[in-house]
Amino acid sequence: MRSFLISTVVLAAATAALADGHKVPGAHFIENWDLNGDGQVSAEETAEKRAEIFTMFDQDEDGTLNQAEYDLFDETRRADIVANAGGRKGPMQVVDKAMDRKFNDLDGDGAVSRAEFDEQSVKFFEMIDRTGDGMVDAADFKPKG
Template identity: 50%
Template sequence: MKGLTIALPVFCLIAGMAMAQGGAHFIENWDADGDGSVTLDEAREKRMDVFYMFDADENDHLDAAEYDLFDETRAADIAANDMPKSFKGPANALKREFNDADGDGLVSKAEFRDGTEAWFVKLDHDGNGVVTLRDFQRMKEGG
């Protein structure tokens, strides 16, 4: 099963943001230019990489089975990383309900891509347009 083989390593890129080290793993994996921050454009690009990894049949939609694998992989990573409660909001923004804008049970490439901005805003706790380790510290502190 292509998705399962790829899912666990790829998902580390997503939920690694919740590690106790204050998001260092997230920054390391999502910061394309290595400047210590993640921009909205970088987040869009990485989310699309994730989408393609779970789109096993390459039809530009995540169907129920593909999204179930995505959900299971995310849940396992959350549990494995002992995520603080404050980090679950950003992780939940990757759920099917968040991304299935038209409610048809499928998440299209466009829906997943278009959900990036709302998801990014949840990560950018200080509202400065970039996600840094400071944002993860604020999440951890609940502020």
């Protein structure tokens, strides 16, 4: 059931992105992470969305993303980035890096606990808030120039 839910969520996001034909830098990220619909993403929204993602992929509900669960998370995330966000290069590269197992597995044991994942939410937000204004919007995804 959970695998079906994951597939449905990814498919819905992909369909919405393709229908809009996003050209705005970071539009796919903002569309999916802007929980209150104001066109920008706050630190609180990133923490809430990361918590939802963790819950979605913790299939055995033990509070840890084990090897198989994180493998599914990696596969799903990378497919979404390729399909909707222009691939793993460019502006979405930092988002992909900050969701990666290596970034989130603070104790290096190969599994990611909810506490580890939650702890990295602040660092995740700081990495994507490139303008340093406390909110993530299209300006944070523009190429450095």
